[in-house]
Amino acid sequence: xxxxxxxxxxxxxxxxxxxxxxxxxxxxxxxxxxxxxxxxxxxxxxxxxxxxxxxxxxxxxxxxxxxxxxxxxxxxxxxxxxxxxxxxxxxxxxxxxxxxxxxxxxxxxxxxxxxxxxxxxxxxxxxxxxxxxxxxxxxxxxxxxxxxxxxxxxxxxxxxxxxxxxxxxxxxxxxxxxxxxxxxxxxxxxxxxxxxxxxxxxxxxxxxxxxxxxxxxxxxxxxxxxxxxxxxxxxxxxxxxxxxxxxxxxxxxxxxxxxxxxxxxxxxxxxxxxxxxxxxxxxxxxxxxxxxxxxxxxxxxxxxxxxxxxxxxxxxxxxxxxxxxxxxxxxxxxxxxxxxxxxxxxxxxxxxxxxxxxxxxxxxxxxxxxxxxxxxxxxxxx
Amino acid sequence: xxxxxxxxxxxxxxxxxxxxxxxxxxxxxxxxxxxxxxxxxxxxxxxxxxxxxxxxxxxxxxxxxxxxxxxxxxxxxxxxxxxxxxxxxxxxxxxxxxxxxxxxxxxxxxxxxxxxxxxxxxxxxxxxxxxxxxxxxxxxxxxxxxxxxxxxxxxxxxxxxxxxxxxxxxxxxxxxxxxxxxxxxxxxxxxxxxxxxxxxxxxxxxxxxxxxxxxxxxxxxxxxxxxxxxxxxxxxxxxxxxxxxxxxxxxxxxxxxxxxxxxxxxxxx
Numbered sequence: 001x002x003x004x005x006x007x008x009x010x011x012x013x014x015x016x017x018x019x020x021x022x023x024x025x026x027x028x029x030x031x032x033x034x035x036x037x038x039x040x041x042x043x044x045x046x047x048x049x050x051x052x053x054x055x056x057x058x059x060x061x062x063x064x065x066x067x068x069x070x071x072x073x074x075x076x077x078x079x080x081x082x083x084x085x086x087x088x089x090x091x092x093x094x095x096x097x098x099x100x101x102x103x104x105x106x107x108x109x110x111x112x113x114x115x116x117x118x119x120x121x122x123x124x125x126x127x128x129x130x131x132x133x134x135x136x137x138x139x140x141x142x143x144x145x146x147x148x149x150x151x152x153x154x155x156x157x158x159x160x161x162x163x164x165x166x167x168x169x170x171x172x173x174x175x176x177x178x179x180x181x182x183x184x185x186x187x188x189x190x191x192x193x194x195x196x197x198x199x200x201x202x203x204x205x206x207x208x209x210x211x212x213x214x215x216x217x218x219x220x221x222x223x224x225x226x227x228x229x230x231x232x233x234x235x236x237x238x239x240x241x242x243x244x245x246x247x248x249x250x251x252x253x254x255x256x257x258x259x260x261x262x263x264x265x266x267x268x269x270x271x272x273x274x275x276x277x278x279x280x281x282x283x284x285x286x287x288x289x290x291x292x293x294x295x296x297x298x299x300x301x302x303x304x305x306x307x308x309x310x311x312x313x314x315x316x317x318x319x320x321x322x323x324x325x326x327x328x329x330x331x332x333x334x335x336x337x338x339x340x341x342x343x344x345x346x347x348x349x350x351x352x353x354x355x356x357x358x359x360x361x362x363x364x365x366x367x368x369x370x371x372x373x374x375x376x377x378x379x380x381x382x
Numbered sequence: 383x384x385x386x387x388x389x390x391x392x393x394x395x396x397x398x399x400x401x402x403x404x405x406x407x408x409x410x411x412x413x414x415x416x417x418x419x420x421x422x423x424x425x426x427x428x429x430x431x432x433x434x435x436x437x438x439x440x441x442x443x444x445x446x447x448x449x450x451x452x453x454x455x456x457x458x459x460x461x462x463x464x465x466x467x468x469x470x471x472x473x474x475x476x477x478x479x480x481x482x483x484x485x486x487x488x489x490x491x492x493x494x495x496x497x498x499x500x501x502x503x504x505x506x507x508x509x510x511x512x513x514x515x516x517x518x519x520x521x522x523x524x525x526x527x528x529x530x531x532x533x534x535x536x537x538x539x540x541x542x543x544x545x546x547x548x549x550x551x552x553x554x555x556x557x558x559x560x561x562x563x564x565x566x567x568x569x570x571x572x573x574x575x576x577x578x579x580x581x582x583x584x585x586x587x588x589x590x591x592x593x594x595x596x597x598x599x600x601x602x603x604x605x606x607x608x609x610x611x612x613x614x615x616x617x618x619x620x621x622x623x624x625x626x627x628x629x630x631x632x633x634x635x636x637x638x639x640x641x642x643x644x645x646x647x648x649x650x651x
Contacts, residue, residue, distance in 0.1 A: 071544075071548060072547075072548075073544055073547075092547070093544070093547040093548050094547050094548070094549075094550045094551055094552060098548075099548055099549070100544075100545070100548045102541045102544070102545055103541070104539055104541050106539065106541040106542045106544065106545035108542065108545075108546075108560055108564075109564060110563045110564055119546070119549050119559075120549030120550050123549060123550030123551055123555070124550060153645065167545075167549070168548075171549070171550070
């Protein structure tokens with residue numbers, strides 16, 4: 001991100017919290033069926049201008065169908081989709097101010113890089129000199145000026161991905177749809193490209209909707225993430241909230257690594273709850289979204305990196321679990337310890353390897369104490 | 383290169399001899415100086431000269447060429463459209479029946495195709511001539527084009543067309559600007575195939591031709607019944623060359639296209 005972008009960016013970009021803001025895209029009770037199969041199930045959601053919105057979910061969850069409905073390649077069975085306040089159902093793909101970047105890139109193999117980018121502009125009957133200027137601008141944006149006259153099969157996968165991006169941005173759409181845009185790239189290139197995508201999104205001010213099954217990718221690029229499963233949106237939130245305060249066990253489990261500790265609620269307030277979970281272990285406390293009646297079956301979700309591990313019983317912590325080291329996974333920058341409690345449950349804790357490996361105190365079968373703060377875990381009932 | 387064993391050499395020689403000796407003899411005798419077909423009387427190209435002075439043969443050749451160009455063009459347009467619908471329209475009622483019916487003429491005996499067309503032309507009162515042969519040839523060669531083109535369309539990435547629509551094309555523009563240039567090699571090889579088929583068809587043409595529109599195969603066939611002349615040998619040699627060029631051309635274009643496609647698609651992943 002450039003300094004200028006940082007300086008002009010608002011303190012916090014969160015139009016979804018502003019009741020006055022009008023959304024760019026609005027799904028109202030949208031259902032899509034293919035024969036007997038329901039791909040999208042009564043879905044309602046608002047997406048705002050300049051958002052980088054990620055649809056995240058396992059394959060078959062309906063995320064691609066949602067995107068194709070925005071692009072005009074599928075029509076919903078029920079409900080309405082509004083873009084900029086306009087019902088888009090009767091508008092064919094070629095008349096929508098929406099462009100799409102395809103998973104396969106779909107570059108035209110018989111046209112050069114520059115001709116691919118100019119393709120949409122020519123359809124708009126833009127004057128020749130303006131087309132040339134716009135193509136140059138796009139080539140600069142994706143840093144492919146030198147490759148303008150190459151054919152798609154004469155450039156690398158990463159370059160092809162950037163041509164596809166330039167082509168879909170050339171017409172300056174209100175909304176850009178990206179279908180697994182980085183799926184075909186290797187990991188290193190993917191990470192670099194994620195940052196490039198964010199830069200380009202900020203520079204152009206276009207609203208991006210991205211479909212991905214890669215949660216890390218969604219976390220990196222998105223302003224908000226919609227976690228989907230079986231045609232429904234399970235939770236829509238900022239990446240931080242999705243990770244720190246998942247609304248359900250499904251979301252907690254889908255995003256990142258998590259310990260799920262099941263138990264019965266003993267006491268609960270508006271913003272916290274205590275669960276008793278195993279014979280001989282102390283009750284655990286975590287944050288809760290609402291007061292939960294005592295006796296309810298609930299799950300405490302706690303991220304491994306929020307769990308401390310120590311060889312001595314910590315004195316000033318309320319959440320303490322006692323157990324033996326069952327396994328250690330050394331990952332270089334950190335280690336994951338798997339601790340087995342006397343009742344047989346496995347709980348993971350992560351610790352940064354600030355010391356050299358030989359100097360570390362914890363080893364297999366050692367008695368250890370795990371601890372975490374009152375607000376580190378979330379008590380979930382669904 | 384690996385040397386072939388004596389067994390392989392013998393079977394290869396025998397096989398090719400069986401296939402090509404008759405044609406070879408015909409080609410050699412087309413350069414015979416004598417009037418008798420089976421007696422060699424020195425090398426000469428005079429029968430080629432005679433051939434080009436023979437009005438009846440030249441007329442027939444002209445009719446054949448006209449018919450071949452018109453029917454293969456019409457067959458290519460119709461066959462490509464049929465292939466496009468079969469591959470793209472998805473599952474609709476009767477799809478299997480329709481696609482079966484498109485390919486059925488491939489195995490239909492030519493006599494039956496010819497006879498049924500003859501009956502049709504008589505029933506609707508269409509005078510037999512160049513037009514009726516063109517219609518008949520279009521009918522039977524269209525299914526060959528459709529087979530060639532649909533096998534290309536099956537492997538065509540449909541998101542290319544969606545991308546064209548997305549960038550502002552109408553459905554027809556997407557076909558003209560994206561689909562057609564990419565499948566062009568298959569369309570061209572379909573055209574060449576249809577052209578070759580029309581060029582050497584005897585059976586269907588003899589049912590559907592009229593007195594003023596004798597095609598070359600018909601002309602040759604009737605001439606041979608009165609006795610083989612060296613002129614016919616010369617003519618046949620020219621036809622063999624034409625057909626060979628057509629078939630080799632068609633197979634080369636499609637082979638090149640397949641190799642290029644494989645390369646492009648491998649690199650595109």
